[in-house]
Amino acid sequence: MIEIAKIENGFKDKFGIPRQSGRVNNLSKIVLLKEFASADAIRRIEEFSHLWIIFGFSKAEGKFSLTVRPPRLGGNEKVGVFASRSPFRPNNLGLSSVKLERVEDGKNGKVLIVSGADLLDGTPVYDIKPYLPFTDCHENATCGYAGEFVDYKLEVINQELLSNVQSDIKNDIVACLSEDPRPSYQDDEDRIYAMDYSGINVKFKVKDKTLTIVDVK
Numbered sequence: 001m002i003e004i005a006k007i008e009n010g011f012k013d014k015f016g017i018p019r020q021s022g023r024v025n026n027l028s029k030i031v032l033l034k035e036f037a038s039a040d041a042i043r044r045i046e047e048f049s050h051l052w053i054i055f056g057f058s059k060a061e062g063k064f065s066l067t068v069r070p071p072r073l074g075g076n077e078k079v080g081v082f083a084s085r086s087p088f089r090p091n092n093l094g095l096s097s098v099k100l101e102r103v104e105d106g107k108n109g110k111v112l113i114v115s116g117a118d119l120l121d122g123t124p125v126y127d128i129k130p131y132l133p134f135t136d137c138h139e140n141a142t143c144g145y146a147g148e149f150v151d152y153k154l155e156v157i158n159q160e161l162l163s164n165v166q167s168d169i170k171n172d173i174v175a176c177l178s179e180d181p182r183p184s185y186q187d188d189e190d191r192i193y194a195m196d197y198s199g200i201n202v203k204f205k206v207k208d209k210t211l212t213i214v215d216v217k
Contacts, residue, residue: 004036005112005125007055010172010198012121014059016181019072020085021096022116024175027168028098030112030125037109046103050131051114053096056124057087064088072149075185079145094119097131153178154206158213162202165216169198177204177211 009028011017018024030053032041045051067078068086081089098114105111112128143150156177162170173195181195189207192214196202203215 001056001126003033003056003124003126004128005030005032007031007117007119007121007123007125009117009119009121010169011119012199013196014120015193016176016195016197017120018118018176018179021098021118023118023179024172025099025115026117026172026175027101027113027115028117028119029106030114030128031106032108032110032112034108037106037111039110042103042110042112045100045112045128045130048100048130050097050099050133051112052129052131052136053098053114053117053119053125054127054129055094055096055119056126057089057092057094058122058124059120060087060089060092062088064090064092070145071184073145073184075183083144093126152180154180154209154211156211156213161213161216162200165200169200173197173200173202177202177213180206180211182206 007028008031009026064081066081068081068084068088069075069078070084087094096118098117101113101115103110104113154177156174159174162173165173176195176197182193189205192203192205194201194203201217202213204211204213
């Protein structure tokens with residue numbers, strides 16, 4: 001399989017990355033490798049508002065299993081690997097839907113600026129395809145056990161501790177925190193967690209549905 005691009009963004013660590021694409025409108029760069037960075041390769045791509053990104057779970061370590069324990073089920077219930085979006089798969093491939101914001105010129109050629117990516121910085125990209133709403137969107141689709149989390153959000157308080165952080169980065173951090181980055185099986189209200197985004201380390205704890213920022217460095 002040929003790698004065509006790399007992801008560049010503020011997610012330097014797996015902890016804190018949104019569990020699904022489109023949940024947080026953070027910006028990412030899709031930096032096409034030199035041999036694919038020609039304007040010809042993306043001709044008319046700006047006519048499409050959204051793209052499908054096929055990527056590799058480069059940090060998924062260990063062997064896959066036919067059954068997995070989805071975090072959103074508390075890590076206690078098993079489902080089939082093909083009934084999940086676990087990164088531990090036979091081929092470790094992922095699919096992400098992102099919004100195309102613009103195309104820029106990079107040092108080696110064209111760069112795609114997208115929002116809503118649920119991808120780690122440095123993630124290898126294997127293909128890019130246009131999103132087609134008339135065929136890719138199914139209005140009556142059901143989402144099984146994941147449905148109960150569609151509207152799940154945490155209230156984030158003590159945001160004033162982020163007052164010295166650049167506004168767009170602050171917004172991304174708050175949005176990621178509201179998605180509850182903790183493993184679903186951990187519910188210790190006294191435990192302090194740490195999330196890194198764009199070089200900002202944020203420590204927090206959670207009680208019920210309120211996330212309290214306790215320190216920012």
